[in-house]
Amino acid sequence: MQSPRPITTSSPVPSQQDDQLPHLLSLKVMRLSRPQFTATMPIYYEANDEKKTALIEGLDSLNISDLTASHPIEGKSNGLQIRDFGLSQMLKLPSAFGNIYLGENFSTFISINNESPFSVQQVGVKIELQTSSQRFVLSDTSTTPHTALETQATYDKTISHEIKELGVHILVCSVHYTAPDGRRRHFRKFYKFQVSNPLAVKTKLNNMIDGRVFLEAQLQNVSAGPMFLERMRFEPSEHFQFEDLNQCVKDNDDSSIFGDSFIHPQDVRQYLYMLSPRNAENDRISRTTNALGKLDIVWRSYMGDLGRLQTSQLTRKAPILEDLEVQPFWVADGPVQITLERPFRLGIRVRNHSNDNMKLVLSSIKTKMGSVLLSGLGSKQLGEVRPNQSAETHIEFFPLTPGLQRVGGLRVMDLLSGYTKDIDQICDIFVLSQSK
Template identity: 30%
Template sequence: MSRHQRAQSSTEGHKEPHSVSLKVLRLSRPSLAHQYPLPQSRASDALEVPTKAALSYPSNNPDDLFILSPLLTLPPAFGAAYVGESFSCTLCANNELEPCSDGGNVVTSVQISAEIVTPSLTVPLELATAVIADVDPAEVGSSLEPGKSLQKIVRHDLKEEGNHVLAVTVTYTEPCKPLDVEQQKEPGTAGTRIRTFRKLYQFIAQQCLAVRTKSGDLPPLVTADGRGGSTKARLVRYVLEAQLENMGETPICLENVVLVPKSPFKSTSLNWDMPSPVCEGRNSPILNARDVTQVAFLLEQQTGDSEGDEALRKDLARDGRAILGQLSIEWRSGMGDRGSLSTGWLTSRRR
């Protein structure tokens, strides 16, 4: 009988509305507002429409030929999440109880925990307390008066493509109704009860930058072996090319593209950042949506690394391929959001 009563009360508790609601809002940078100016009317037009009527930011000296305005707009929707960027959102727990004349209906012991489920693993997330204007951080606690809220911020670097699920669990202690107080049997818990709920938010992480690579062999360099003898050493050389395509919806600026070589290779960039006595400036390429740029690196075997030379000989003897290195890419979005991507170990073609 007691077992049946516990099951029934548990079911009724799930149907009862919670005193605390949860709101999840993604944090992202704003974008510049667009304005669509009207064409300048001619003096012979019977109906002359002022140019300022079509501007989002009217001023005394408007630039009616420029589509971007000084106004900033918030994203109208969740937007796209890209691999290599940081996913940030705020979790807001609100006390939905009505205020009482006796100062009751205070929700205590409010705790928020979150984890993100990626295609391969589940990662618990660290929560940081949000800084709210006109609120002293020392006064932010786990007790919420009616109409107050507790905000936490989570951040996670997206490293996998596919479906992601943000799971948020809220636990709190609320005052009991008079009927519930009479049913309390445990000492020290009269007048309160602990409640919890869990919500899931699903989103898809898309590929922002597509990387396609290929390698080519160069004639080896014949040098002295460095031991004072007449033996010559043949140092292998490769050229690694990579095509980078912007798969996103907004432009990005490539800040850094580096090939981290594996011993015994040395990498030399053949791109915009290579030393040049003619051009001192550095013009990082900007990729619009679906734009493609190509980068290249020269890899040369270095002498004096016996351990690396031995590993290279084993790789070439085993399958005729050499492990060259890993490609590391960093970029920024139009409003300054950072993104980074690292490839796996890149190999040469089979000999």
């Protein structure tokens, strides 16, 4: 159900016409939008089942029984009724132009009325929408004009356009017709309105040492009314695959962690996505690219109007990729328990990100090791490692102090080029005290 309302409640711009003589046709431009529920001021009272007065019986009859039956309220024992929210079954037509938001469809009703006592020939209308950067032709019948418009007759047209730009928009309506004396006449009117942003989107990035990227997207409803988020989807760039971390993970439940899809004005939601390199062979490209992907958001207003917003390409400041990357990994499967004064093994993976072959040696720097010392030989030959390839080895450590401890004090050296990389901290471990 849609209802027209005059668009002239926005800021009009002075019209242009061919002369100062009164025109035979009049133009009315109205915005089409859905009606709203009529808000009522509820009357609160205390019901008395034992002794009901005529006043209480009359107030009870105001309850919206059909809405209560189709949409029961939880905790009905509290006596809460839909009328307590100020809602009614009555609809009302909008009395103002209203807000237009980015991503919504702007619908307008154009009506040309022949108010003269004469028949007007070859009536045509051209509807354009002008923004700060471009101009759209929404409809143009001036080249093939309407044959005739009799006296008191109207020529109506409905136009719909998806709003894809913020700022001031101007609707330009040009009417052409042939007067009874054969003269070709025209006039033009302008209607200005403002397009606002319904959602504020902020992002935060965390680049991990293994190439993964954690993307935090903060979404805030800055519109005047509540909205239903029909879709919140991340579309990664070609170099990444992603995992949506906004779903429940217990009991095979894949529902949203937010519970429902309603977001009220000024409410904020925080979404989290984990991006991983799509192709290991092009790992260097994914680690150095600044393009991550886009957010595609689809919502509906509280009356069901559809809106869609797609962000521009989300970018980052690409991290500097060193020629050598050193990563730890656990040798044993399952949970690892490290006990005081008991050796443990840690895997070391060294990846060559340069364009040249390397002959690598892994050694220790005992002065930088802290309370977790190397057990065994002080150096290991990793052999020749080609570009974009990696080598793995296992090192045994000996913890001397309980609690959270740093593992580090390692050095990787390329015997061919002399390139050296010191690893002061490769990971943190928690050392348990010896059991009695």
